[in-house]
Amino acid sequence: MYSLSNFFKHLPYRFSRCFTHPAPYTLLSNVNFTHPKPRYHSTPTSLLSPSIHSSNSPYLSVRILCQRHALDMFSEALLCFGAYSASVDEEDGCEGSYEIYIDSIFPEHEDVNACISQAADSIGLKEIPTYEVKMGEHCDWIKETQESFHSVEVTEGLWIVPEWQTPPDVKATNIILNPGLAFGTGEHPTTKLCLMLLQDLIKGGELFLDYGTGSGILAIAAIKFGAALSVGIDIDPQAIISARHNAVLNSIGQEVLKLHLFTEQTCLSSIKEREDGVVEDQSSHEINKYDVVIANILLNPLLDLADHIVSYAKPGATVGVSGILSEQIPYIIDRYSQFLEDISVLEMDDWACVRGSKKINLIDS
């Protein structure tokens, strides 16, 4: 039986993606951030801290030279240790180089040196990255950061459109998103792969579980494709808030798109609505219920939570797991082949999504 203590031990895995250790079942990173609570899973192009309250305050603009292999983890660590945002300009003169620039925004009063040192230390960098600091002018830099997101056509006729843009094709299936607050902008290959899988699977009337919903992009897409019910779960309250906002942007009601926060309290208390509007509830994501289950998280939680993730699917239902690099496919197949049959793999830009059908006679643990 899956236990809560097991579940919570996976939280640090959210920081593991930039390490591609070959051995399965290994804790790839022992990073344990204590303050403030980490919010983001990865940084495809840009991250914004949810602690932003005012977009018009003075700020420090910090350009940091980072080792390319540490990019994802270091960006996330910066947010954890005080940065408002961390973004990468892939076209900024470092192509092919061992190092890459991260442009980060800090509050005016922040001790940037301490933040960068702590961030580097927390992910085990031996040297503190070099950086330069400029005082930012009063300007709406959140808006500037958001403007780096553009409408994306994921597959023919399926567009992800930022909230502030007009859909390029009004006849297409348009998912309207505010991508600034949680992972799932539609730009990341794993999100694209999951969307393609969903488009293939949802024919009408299905029950869909989005395990690690982030911005809610997959849960929303499933409804747009014709699912009868989407349930999105996440361990990050900001993701739930963001997904709810995005559901409203797409005129999708709570009767068909249910969002649930996984917390320790969730399992100890009954359903309750908190002051921030997040509903905590475990009752509606029942095992053996869903026609399609997709988990776009990371290698290690996918390995450790495999039986838990699969248990939500009906016998014979499709389970898709993503958030993994192509080189990690064998570990996923090795682990999931005890639960799934007819396993196949979709790949895009070195990222992968593994799908399979839940074995009919599987006894859920």
Ligand SMILES: C[S@@+](CC[C@H](N)C(=O)[O-])C[C@H]1O[C@@H](n2cnc3c(N)ncnc32)[C@H](O)[C@@H]1O
């Ligand atoms: C890569 S994002 C995926 C977002 C979206 N589903 C997509 O496909 O773009 C992963 C999300 O999973 C959440 N997450 C990470 N570990 C989790 C876990 N063990 N259980 C539930 N959610 C988790 C993160 O908070 C994050 O919002």
